[in-house]
Amino acid sequence: MRFIIALVFTTLLFNSCKENEPKKELESTSEGTISITVEESFKPFMDQELKVFASSYPKAKIKVQYKSEIECFKDFAEDSTRMIFVTRGLDKREQAHYKDQLGFAPTFGVLAYNAIAVVVHQNAKDSIFTLQDLHDRLIGKNPQKVVMDGNHLTGIVRFLKDSLVKTDKLGKNVMAANGSKEVIQYLKNNPNAIGFVGMNWIGDNYDPSQVSDRLQLKMGKVECTLCAEKGLFASPSQATISLGQYSLSLPIYYILKENAPGLGSGLLNFMSLERGQLIFRRAFLVPAKMGFQKRNGLMN
Numbered sequence: 225m226r227f228i229i230a231l232v233f234t235t236l237l238f239n240s241c242k243e244n245e246p247k248k249e250l251e252s253t254s255e256g257t258i259s260i261t262v263e264e265s266f267k268p269f270m271d272q273e274l275k276v277f278a279s280s281y282p283k284a285k286i287k288v289q290y291k292s293e294i295e296c297f298k299d300f301a302e303d304s305t306r307m308i309f310v311t312r313g314l315d316k317r318e319q320a321h322y323k324d325q326l327g328f329a330p331t332f333g334v335l336a337y338n339a340i341a342v343v344v345h346q347n348a349k350d351s352i353f354t355l356q357d358l359h360d361r362l363i364g365k366n367p368q369k370v371v372m373d374g375n376h377l378t379g380i381v382r383f384l385k386d387s388l389v390k391t392d393k394l395g396k397n398v399m400a401a402n403g404s405k406e407v408i409q410y411l412k413n414n415p416n417a418i419g420f421v422g423m424n425w426i427g428d429n430y431d432p433s434q435v436s437d438r439l440q441l442k443m444g445k446v447e448c449t450l451c452a453e454k455g456l457f458a459s460p461s462q463a464t465i466s467l468g469q470y471s472l473s474l475p476i477y478y479i480l481k482e483n484a485p486g487l488g489s490g491l492l493n494f495m496s497l498e499r500g501q502l503i504f505r506r507a508f509l510v511p512a513k514m515g516f517q518k519r520n521g522l523m524n
Contacts, residue, residue, distance in 0.1 A: 253490030255283030260307040260491075261299045263379045264290040265404055265422040266338075266476065268431070269507040270309065276503060277494050284487055292376035300330075300479065307480045307488045309335075311379030314479060322481070332479040334512045335495055336504040339423040339460035340380050340472040342444035343408070345415035351444040352457050355471060358446070359388045361418065364395020369417040373404045380420055383474050412440050423460045427508050446471050465510045475512070476504075 250256060262270050267290050274286055291299070293312075299305040313332040314322070323329040342358065344351050360366040362384060373380050385394075401407045404425040411419045426443060428434045445457035450468045464470040478495070482488045494500045501511035 251486050253485050253487065253493065254281045256487045257285040258307065258487045259287040259305045261289050261291055261296045261305040262309045263293045263296055263311060265373055265378060265380055266309055268424050268428065269504060269509065272503050273495055273500060276499065277491060286491065292374050293379040293382060294377040300481065306482060307478065310477050310479065311383060311474050313477050328483045330479055330481045332477055334475040335478055336476045336512050337465050337473055337510040338476055339465050339470055340383060340420050340474060341423045341426050341460050342446060343411055343419045343421055343426055343441050344444050345411060346440055346442055347415050351442060353444055354447045355388060355449065362389050362394060362398060363392045364397045367397050369414060370398045371401050371407050371410050371417055371419040372398065373407050373421055374400055380422060384420060408437055408441065424507050424509060427460060429508065430506065462508055462510050
């Protein structure tokens, strides 16, 4: 009898402890919780991607932080995020490092193409630039005030350093604003300056604030270095990016640290397929995963 009472008591105690244990959250491609870090200049279109994804998958919770590109990679290395969105992929050294550390290499690829817009005031005298013109401004040879989108190494700053500044140093005339909004505001108040922002901050015709900004600002034209005909200049747009006519185009990469299908894979699938790619297109970016061709139709 004592044995039976003890057995019942032990069973009740075990079940009680089991009930008090925190339940492990389920995760699949459509539910669960993950943290992601996104290059801060991507915020306008990423907000839309995440909004539509959340409405389609209400059991999915994505915690997003917008940071400079260098901080995105830092979060990824420190394992505080599973997925980042930046302007470059992993090089061979980084792939080997993560493979040694994790036992597998993170996946990465291009989701869409953006561009760096050279923005000037509507009253600016100069709005057509060769790459040498931009180089001279960035190193201070031309002392015109230049403003860029970050106090840290954002994707745009890194791209400009790698492609235009190269072995030179940024001039004292170059200032870093606290994000893209501040760049745009600075240019409104300083008609003699030029600035660099992601095209998605100034070229979206569906965004009322961007349409309003373009009443005071405009995107400059940059020489086409790939065009067979010399002396051609282009402003950033879906057409000029797609045709390789705009020289300051840059990719939007995902990097995912997931060895089995999880919520990160679900978000990647969404952004790679039609609805996600259409959001890029609607933001006047160039989708990389799906080609949306114009077709002529007959109307009765």
